Amino acid sequence: xxxxxxxxxxxxxxxxxxxxxxxxxxxxxxxxxxxxxxxxxxxxxxxxxxxxxxxxxxxxxxxxxxxxxxxxxxxxxxxxxxxxxxxxxxxxxxxxxxxxxxxxxxxxxxxxxxxxxxxxxxxxxxxxxxxxxxxxxxxxxxxxxxxxxxxxxxxxxxxxxxxxxxxxxxxxxxxxxxxxxxxxxxxxxxxxxxxxxxxxxxxxxxxxxxxxxxxxxxxxxxxxxxxxxxxxxxxxxxxxxxxxxxxxxxxxxxxxxxxxxxxxxxxxxxxxxxxxxxxxxxxxxxxxxxxxxxxxxxxxxxxxxxxxxxxxxxxxxxxxxxxxxxxxxxxxxxxxxxxxxxxxxxxxxxxxxxxxxxxxxxxxxxxxxxxxxxxxxxxxxxxxxxxxxxxxxxxxxxxxxxxxxxxxxxxxxxxxxxxxxxxxxxxxxxxxxxxxxx
Numbered sequence: 001x002x003x004x005x006x007x008x009x010x011x012x013x014x015x016x017x018x019x020x021x022x023x024x025x026x027x028x029x030x031x032x033x034x035x036x037x038x039x040x041x042x043x044x045x046x047x048x049x050x051x052x053x054x055x056x057x058x059x060x061x062x063x064x065x066x067x068x069x070x071x072x073x074x075x076x077x078x079x080x081x082x083x084x085x086x087x088x089x090x091x092x093x094x095x096x097x098x099x100x101x102x103x104x105x106x107x108x109x110x111x112x113x114x115x116x117x118x119x120x121x122x123x124x125x126x127x128x129x130x131x132x133x134x135x136x137x138x139x140x141x142x143x144x145x146x147x148x149x150x151x152x153x154x155x156x157x158x159x160x161x162x163x164x165x166x167x168x169x170x171x172x173x174x175x176x177x178x179x180x181x182x183x184x185x186x187x188x189x190x191x192x193x194x195x196x197x198x199x200x201x202x203x204x205x206x207x208x209x210x211x212x213x214x215x216x217x218x219x220x221x222x223x224x225x226x227x228x229x230x231x232x233x234x235x236x237x238x239x240x241x242x243x244x245x246x247x248x249x250x251x252x253x254x255x256x257x258x259x260x261x262x263x264x265x266x267x268x269x270x271x272x273x274x275x276x277x278x279x280x281x282x283x284x285x286x287x288x289x290x291x292x293x294x295x296x297x298x299x300x301x302x303x304x305x306x307x308x309x310x311x312x313x314x315x316x317x318x319x320x321x322x323x324x325x326x327x328x329x330x331x332x333x334x335x336x337x338x339x340x341x342x343x344x345x346x347x348x349x350x351x352x353x354x355x356x357x358x359x360x361x362x363x364x365x366x367x368x369x370x371x372x373x374x375x376x377x378x379x380x381x382x383x384x385x386x387x388x389x390x391x392x393x394x395x396x397x398x399x400x401x402x403x404x405x406x407x408x409x410x411x412x413x414x415x416x417x418x419x420x421x422x423x424x425x426x427x428x429x430x431x432x433x434x435x436x437x438x
Contacts, residue, residue, distance in 0.1 A: 034179050035194045038081060042198075043077065047160050080167070080168035083132055083136065085173065086135075105120065144157050184419060185419035193415040244269045244271070246269065246370065248266055248354060273333065274333035274378070278379065281329040327383070330379035340365070344359070
């Protein structure tokens, strides 16, 4: 994508135009209403399950905490929205992998325009439904021993759980698409955002309660933690917004007797191409041995999970393995969303080129070199953000980051930035269309 230089409105101008844009007010109200609806659904219980007995059984289970991060506590509470938007996100990732692997899907995405994208979206919904049913069956097998009426057949209890969870997940998916279409921002991202925000007061409340104990040493550690917390937010904003601008020169064009000069613009390549996805993938891989060891009671899995946990006997092994996973998934995800060969071909079709670089293969190789360097720097940043909470918690012994880690912080900042940009873009379009009341 080639971007030309244009001065963006200030935050004050954007806020004033938001207040005057009737269409934007309606979109914001729709978004807030749908987000509240989804949060209420988290507390609607799955029928036929004793939630108190289940909650007592899953205490101190890290895998549940990882799932609760994306469901806003819905999984531990066994609400009908416990799966939330996770099946849809998993289906989207699967479709991205399949699109890169299957030429038919890649052709559907690139050559059939909007119709092809709609077909891929429809396939993604079907994959999300199948994935939700599979996850619901696994959860149903897990929670069926906690049935309120033990005289009911286990198959009936499992069918109720599967139906409730799958239907709740599909409703959340529909709400996310409705927010994207009629609201503000990306629906799936905003749903994860609001679920993380719902867990945040509990983590901060524990920290405030610890600071009110009166111990000066604890107060000092809390202040240090807050300073590191704010520094991480500033760093995430800078890196999320950071990009390498490769200059692009368009060829001269002659229309009739007029000769148009070369137009200079730039090709922006983001420093952090994968966003938060490499950390999510790496965390899922690290949590897998621990989850399997709890279900299978295998001594080998128990030993592996012990060594690969942040509080284990070898924390350096956990940190090193975590960093390697983040580095691997950063390159893997960047290769899925950015194709240097396609970018070079698009520039050639547009009659544009990079100064000093020949069009075609030389351009694609140059873009690939730049992308590799940017991906490495972005992976190093993600690794630092992922490791700092563990180091800070070990040093200060303040457990704020235990329920609110690097993944949560990256998602919050990233979604906030993207939503603010969409609001700003909508305000600019309203202004040019004459729909803003002056």
